[in-house]
Amino acid sequence: MVNNYELELLYEGKAKKVYKYNNYKLLIEFKDDVTAFNGLKKNNIINKGKINKQISSHFFELLNKKGINTHFVRDYDDKSFIAKWTNLIPLEVIVRNYAAGSFCKRYGVKKGYKFEFPLVEFSLKNDELGDPMITSEAILLLKLTSEEILNEIISISKKVNEILSRYLAEVGIILVDFKLEFGLSKEDNQLLLIDEISPDTCRFWDAHTMESFDKDVYREDKGDLITAYTEILGRLKI
Template structure:
């Protein structure tokens, strides 16, 4: 039986789930940058991002961060709870990179005085503009309580992932999170949604500052597939490890 497609984004397709309250998230190899102006394919990216996101979501669940993740179904698909996506991207920055460098004239790679959290309005036509808490609450994209929860989760996720990546010789430069409203028995709670992968994070090697994320595609640096594979290898989740065996990260000597 052919499943009904609900939505197709730049990196994923969402299908109707096998049971009520669920959807299937399919990871594509398509790659886009600069608000869809640059398009291409990163061979095997969908398989790697599925594994990496599964692993990181599961680890975050283990420290009490609620997520939409249920289980991985196969190489490219995972079952997730159906949520109402909050139209705000939460970006956490630890090191100067990307648009922050251009906007504020900072030197790429400079460590920020402290982690900075930014909000962007999810709207492709407008290029996902930077917005303030005032905009978010005034236009009803999220209320103050939702925003407080999203901020607290984002900071906890940052602390945890920074330590996790550092343990395998990686630097978490910055990353984007999306949250959703999960409705259960008339009660709503905010949960982490979407994915966490080299598509949504800037990840550098600790020793060399080599970029191991989508910036390699954005900037035509080459070795894009290899960079994604390296992140998966260090986290111990390369598909070659076997479909069931999701190992933890290996410490770098």
């Protein structure tokens, strides 16, 4: 386990632990814990962390090759990878290609409605407030980041969506929506895509049956979570 490496634990969240690796890098360990509804539903599912790490590493490596700057450096072990240390921008960026989840609840739209173009939304990354939705104008008024960086975040998010949507379509998976986070590198202040890209933070649907291969399986008690996540591993041949 990571604790045996005698690294300083900097942060522990619902799904990951973050350790100081050196002055400019972190070690990120994926946990087997799974939560939903702001932590009201919680379980520990063996191998969930390992699978999420494998999928996140795979996607980050793909995006790095495609010219998207991410925090991913290299794998460390079966549940951890080394990442560049960043100063977090306290925003969650949600990119939606289809109506699902909270969007349907907010606007009364039928689940599965396909958008004419990708929708980019923001929420304030604040657990105590329940990660409320926030507008671009409010982001700038609260000085959470600059207008230049915000525009760059939007542009990168749309590029990530294009890359991953096309990639997943080749294996019969629809990228319904997903969450991204960003930070500024502690070493050179470069804007980086950070956190994870996994079935915990994305909605993946089978292109033919619309079956879920993501955390909705757990949220909605629709089957075995590991079976669903393993389907992603198999299709991506990880």
